[in-house]
Amino acid sequence: MPLQDHMQIISVDDHLIEHPRVFTDRLPKKFLAEGPRIVEDEQRRHVWHMEDNVFPYIGLNAVAGKTPEQFGMEPLRFDDMIPGCYDPVARVADMDVDGVQAACCFPSFPGFGGRVFMRAKDKELGLACVRAWNDFSIDEWAGSAPDRFVPLAILPLWDVELSVAELRRVAAKGAKTVSFPDNPLPLGLPSFHSDDWGPLWDVFEDTGIPVSLHFGSGSFVPGFSASASALAPGASTEFKSISTRLNAAERAKDEAPSAVSFILYSTNLMWSTADLLLSGQLQKHPGLKFMLSEGGIGWIPYIAERADWVWERHRYYQPIDFDTRPSDLLRKHFWGCYIDDRFGLKNRYEIGVDRICVEIDYPHSDSMWPNSRKTIAETLVDVPDDEAHRIVELNAREVFDFPRR
């Protein structure tokens, strides 16, 4: 009898769609002209405008309530979405239908990790947007139902001192996690190996707040075709084929379905995990906690074993901590997060039953809403009660410091 009624599902990864007044309600007047605002374009799409940029895909993944047959990549209007996408009261009702107690909601328009604000030309505006989004997330969204939403914040990534100050501010306001780029490097920021992040990691340790690394928040999309133009810039190999000759990198994007990258989401987090395990930062910051959001879990024991194997053989001539096994660091510092991963659950003892959390991913296309509780129950049918309880509820409540009221 797994997933008994008294076990509450705490989803560590959902998404909210910012409603049109998130920023106009909060930004100082001087920023209203350049700050984020919703505009209806010629094709009657709702798009975000900020400075000189247009962000057309507000609803790309707001497919809750649609069947896979209705999925598509086209942009949407607010009236194409069900209100649970952008209205926290409607969201709670949708969570009730789904059998979910609490949800931790990532940003949409700012990017999962806030990269849009990092790219603001006017950094003062960027900072005001970060604060406005956090105030919205913590006060308006999560504040509407404090036992149903785990408050999440983002940071002004371009400045460590500002990030430190904002982290302290949102921690005091009740933020329970921060969405940080799954890897800062593709954003042009220092890598996980850099000591630059040290002052920020110090505050994460002080506050006990876990860092959520959501697949894609560093803007890197995995897969050879998705990254073809970066991997083979101006590829000029003269390839003699029987069909039309075109630049291979340009063609690759057309040829490969984006589902290839969907399959490979977790490889981003494998890369990030390997970086962190060999960065030395976990030894300098023993209180750091990382959530591998939308990363799946079935790969974790393989990477742990492989990391140890490499560490055993290659730490003699490289700047790698000599005494700490990577698999021990992984077990201590990382939480795996999954939507549906039966192979991972089968191997849960190799991952750590206390290191696995569930995700609902509403309103994205990977979500099983409104059948999440039913599906999760099916996947846990062979899991003992106490372990199921850990996985669906207790681990998340502990890592987030989000106790039952």
Added chain:
Amino acid sequence: MPLQDHMQIISVDDHLIEHPRVFTDRLPKKFLAEGPRIVEDEQRRHVWHMEDNVFPYIGLNAVAGKTPEQFGMEPLRFDDMIPGCYDPVARVADMDVDGVQAACCFPSFPGFGGRVFMRAKDKELGLACVRAWNDFSIDEWAGSAPDRFVPLAILPLWDVELSVAELRRVAAKGAKTVSFPDNPLPLGLPSFHSDDWGPLWDVFEDTGIPVSLHFGSGSFVPGFSASASALAPGASTEFKSISTRLNAAERAKDEAPSAVSFILYSTNLMWSTADLLLSGQLQKHPGLKFMLSEGGIGWIPYIAERADWVWERHRYYQPIDFDTRPSDLLRKHFWGCYIDDRFGLKNRYEIGVDRICVEIDYPHSDSMWPNSRKTIAETLVDVPDDEAHRIVELNAREVFDFPRR
């Protein structure tokens, strides 16, 4: 009693170091000046010269006989290596010590998949080099002990018609596999989604020869730091930190130990597998066989499950075969190859006991020589005899068509 004496180890992935006369013995006279030749440079290193290029790292991975404490990244001379690196007679003696019956040896100087010859300015010279390497590999190296070496060939990748002709030629000469780039795209070649490779896949089907996709043969090194300059070209984010300001992408390479990429080798092959599974090419070429060389196996069930999950939800609006489950294609067309992967062996039924082969990787740093047989025996201690026999010998003999004499 696993790994009984009558079970022979067939390694599907080892490496040979080309000796100095491989090309000078074989190239037409007109190519001797520009073709590959060994030169001793000012630092007394042995380096390959070809056209205007110098390739200094002939011995980068020729560490057989050294302990991990002696590993390093510095280039070597021939007299720094044990003769088994470049002499097939000495190699067989080393295999005897190691308890290995047969080995399939990949190129070194030409790149695992022959990319150096693809980049020749004089394509006629490039083709002559491909043929010379194949003649060396099949006639001289494997020919020296036909029951101890599985002959491997490379192709003139820049031209499908030439590749078709060379594949037919080496098949007639006895080649049992071909090393093809783990992904052609980073080399500027058409992706696995392209129909351009169709005529070549036809011949692989005709001949029954499996395609060996060795990690790294497409020249792409996984990991955010290793690919930083590609992923964040000229990254100009103004990052305000407390330490010295430098270009993040430039710093990343210095900061991240290369062991990060060593951990992540298999993600290359996850990317390639996902590409092939959704390419439609496996349906057009039902006889294609792919060996995932140095890719490990513990991740395969995770990726198979994830691929099915994505296929279930995202094939309605993308050009993806509607009727064939990716996991069925994976089970049919792919062979997993591992050096030491206990998590993978534990989950062998999810991979397919008939789809797993062992690798020795002599003389690279991941090799356990001269203790390979001992280590493999330890890893198979919980595996029934018939399954152990499949994994160490029978699967490789079947997929290579390399029967016992």
